[in-house]
Amino acid sequence: MIFAVTFPVELGIRAAMRETDPSLLERIQLISFSEGGLNEFYVYPHICVRQPAREIGRRAVEMLIEEIESEDGIQPRQVVLKTELITPEDYLRRFAVRMATERSLAAD
Numbered sequence: 001m002i003f004a005v006t007f008p009v010e011l012g013i014r015a016a017m018r019e020t021d022p023s024l025l026e027r028i029q030l031i032s033f034s035e036g037g038l039n040e041f042y043v044y045p046h047i048c049v050r051q052p053a054r055e056i057g058r059r060a061v062e063m064l065i066e067e068i069e070s071e072d073g074i075q076p077r078q079v080v081l082k083t084e085l086i087t088p089e090d091y092l093r094r095f096a097v098r099m100a101t102e103r104s105l106a107a108d
Contacts, residue, residue, distance in 0.1 A: 001028065001029045001030075001031065002028060002029070002030050002031070003031050003032070003033070004030060004031070004032040004033070005032075005033055006032060006033060006034050007032045007034055007048065009032065010030050010031075010032035010046075010048075013030060014030060029047070030046075030047075031047045031048060031049065032046075032047075032048045032049070033048065033049045033051060034048065034049075034050070034051055034053065046086075046088055046091065047085065047086065047087055047088070048085075048086050049083050049084070049085055049086070050083060050084040050085075050086050051081070051083050052081050052082065052083075055081055056081065059079055059081070063079075
């Protein structure tokens with residue numbers, strides 16, 4: 001199993017595996033952090049960890065400002081945000097809903 005830091009990095013790993021030994025794609029599971037927005041358009045089984053990117057950025061800026069404004073510094077702390085594991089089945093469900101919606105709109 002290989003964890004890629006982002007979806008584009010996973011695509012690069014996937015391309016390198018295909019060039020080196022295509023059977024690697026069947027033997028090694030790739031998982032990325034973040035969806036990248038294009039995942040639902042790929043047919044291979046894809047698993048990713050959806051992260052709240054906007055919330056991560058907001059919290060980081062708040063902590064940075066707090067650090068800058070503090071005369072004594074701030075204590076280290078742990079911030080835990082909810083993530084979600086997205087599986088190929090989730091993409092198939094989304095695709096089915098999107099297709100049903102498009103068919104319904106086309107019929108009207």
